Amino acid sequence: MLERSNLIVVRDAEALAERVARHTLDAGAHALALRGRFDVALAGGSTPKAAYELLASPRFRGELDWSRVRFFFGDERCVPPDDDQSNFKMARTTLLDPLGIAPTAIFRMRGEGEPRAAAAAYADVLRAQLELDDAGAPVFDLVMLGMGPDGHTASLFPGTDPLEDDDLLVRAPYVEKFTTFRLTLTPKTIDAAREIAIATAGDTKTDALAAVLDGPFDPKRYPVQIVRPRNGTLTWLVDDVAAAKLRSRDS
Numbered sequence: 001m002l003e004r005s006n007l008i009v010v011r012d013a014e015a016l017a018e019r020v021a022r023h024t025l026d027a028g029a030h031a032l033a034l035r036g037r038f039d040v041a042l043a044g045g046s047t048p049k050a051a052y053e054l055l056a057s058p059r060f061r062g063e064l065d066w067s068r069v070r071f072f073f074g075d076e077r078c079v080p081p082d083d084d085q086s087n088f089k090m091a092r093t094t095l096l097d098p099l100g101i102a103p104t105a106i107f108r109m110r111g112e113g114e115p116r117a118a119a120a121a122y123a124d125v126l127r128a129q130l131e132l133d134d135a136g137a138p139v140f141d142l143v144m145l146g147m148g149p150d151g152h153t154a155s156l157f158p159g160t161d162p163l164e165d166d167d168l169l170v171r172a173p174y175v176e177k178f179t180t181f182r183l184t185l186t187p188k189t190i191d192a193a194r195e196i197a198i199a200t201a202g203d204t205k206t207d208a209l210a211a212v213l214d215g216p217f218d219p220k221r222y223p224v225q226i227v228r229p230r231n232g233t234l235t236w237l238v239d240d241v242a243a244a245k246l247r248s249r250d251s
């Protein structure tokens, strides 16, 4: 069974986006108070998108000193930055542009490059920009993640190997089901974070969430199970529908 530090269940997808936005602001305030800077790795997907829109909205945007936030990415599709599939484009249009974030505070994965070279280049960026832990992994203040119905997270898909004992910081896995490469942080990098938040909602996630949280540890089948922060905390943020088959929601 997956160890988990925190499970937060909210009413629906709308409430979830709000909770994710609030969680991000809290993590940001904490990091700014302790270190004067907030380094966050953004996720792709529908829940983050709704949360980014909220963060940039008049209601929330005044709650954080965005000039001290640096934005990185947890994964990227192998497309140019202006492609509709690009996670960077999604974050730029929903969050970064509306907040007027300086280009120098945005560190994107180069999805338009040769995948392996782009992964290696991003690893260099992370090493140069972030504090490194004892294992040589860059330490984010917050890594935001989603989970797919197949149990994937970031671009760690079932069948992409190796999920464990991977010494690279960023990989370029070939994803059979999409017949394409992706760029993704590896478990080594994700698990070095001070805080990891996994947000997921909807009935397509119900079975996977029960298997991931209540089933046996099998990260080759459910890659999101590999998310186990070495020194930080993990928070699952889910909606009522996704949580419907969890055996115990309070532990």
Ligand code: 6PG
Residues within 6 Å of the ligand: 043, 044, 045, 046, 047, 048, 074, 075, 076, 077, 087, 145, 146, 147, 148, 152, 153, 154, 155, 200, 201
């Ligand atoms: C991506 C993501 C991916 C995503 C999940 C969940 O680029 O697609 O980073 O890992 O978080 O697929 O996506 P939804 O929230 O849209 O279900």
